Amino acid sequence: MDFRRFSKTAALATMGIVITASSAFAFTAKSSTALNVRSGPGTGYNIVDALYTGEKVNVNKCTKSRKWCYVTHSGPDGWVAAKYLKRVGGHKPKPTPTPYPSDPDITFGFQFGSGGSSFTFGFSTDDGYTTPYEPKPHKAKICFYSNAYYKGKKACVDAGTNNRLLSPKWNDRISSIKVIGDASVTVCKHKNYKGICRTIDNDIPKLGFRLNDEISSFKSYRY
Template identity: 30%
Template sequence: MLAAGLGAVPQVLAQETFVIVPDNPGGGSGVGNAVATSNVNVRRGPGTSYAVVDVLRAGQSVRISNCNGGWCWVNHGGPSGWVSQNFLSRTGGGGGDSNVRRRACFYDDIRFRGRSFCVGVGDSNRDLGSWNNRIASISISGAMTVEVCEDRNFRRCEDFNRDVATLPWWLDGNISSFRTFR
């Protein structure tokens, strides 16, 4: 049974293998915004003996609720939980993400798996060539919008401004062009 407020890992995620990276707790405390400095486990409790409930990707933004003993309780797009403070970089007290690198990554498998490529704000591609109709998920770091289009030359498009672990059925494996905006 999970502690109150932690929520359960969806069954589909519970069957997936998580990327396990070392957790090295440091010191400090405080509330605010942060960004993950590398891929890092989100755990049920403040320590490596607790189960992994999610993985933050490098550059992913989080809101820190509190820190204790080198571990911080974070809220983000996935299940909330504890993250080693050594893998978080503060981005300011109350808001904004001015220090977060704006980047979008496109993956050929759902839940940000498989082969990928990444782009920055203002990048676009009218014809994805070998990536045509292969994109299945999109991760977005920082404040930006990604427009993905079913047809080449930016036709029949949909905009996203947050991670999309599984694209809607009409776009899954059906993207031929994209562009990004701030």
């Protein structure tokens, strides 16, 4: 037996399996809402871009938890919340019931030999990613208050809502903000999202002096 030839064949077979597994996973999806794109798989990572509702992206891989997927599109690429992605065309992956089973390994094996003797070689690999889990979306809202500490007049909008210029009742009159569920909001001092802007993904009981009673436009997102 020529073990050098065998090793080369096995190595090529291994490479082929890895490439096939990666290529088979990639698919096209669209965002079901305005959605933040982050530098890593979690809300603690920086926001690098945002998808608009219905924007198509290429899904390259997802975490084992099925919560985050890495996407590429016509803008900075990054990680988005998988539950707001909907596969375009083909079979829609079914949600996996809790508890989630471990991801199946990809296995490969071959046998060669003649007569009564044979030699079998096999291996398995796990690329660490799986099809995104798509549970029902949670409530995601942004609530604005005219006074600090969530007092005074109140107005709530669903995540994904944008406003280039607030009405006179709210323009330059927001002092505190609550973020409910899987949401974040970018607030700006001037209309059309200009001037000083700040992205908020947690409750703010009292806005700083640069934005307190100075907000004129906002964009909100789901994770």
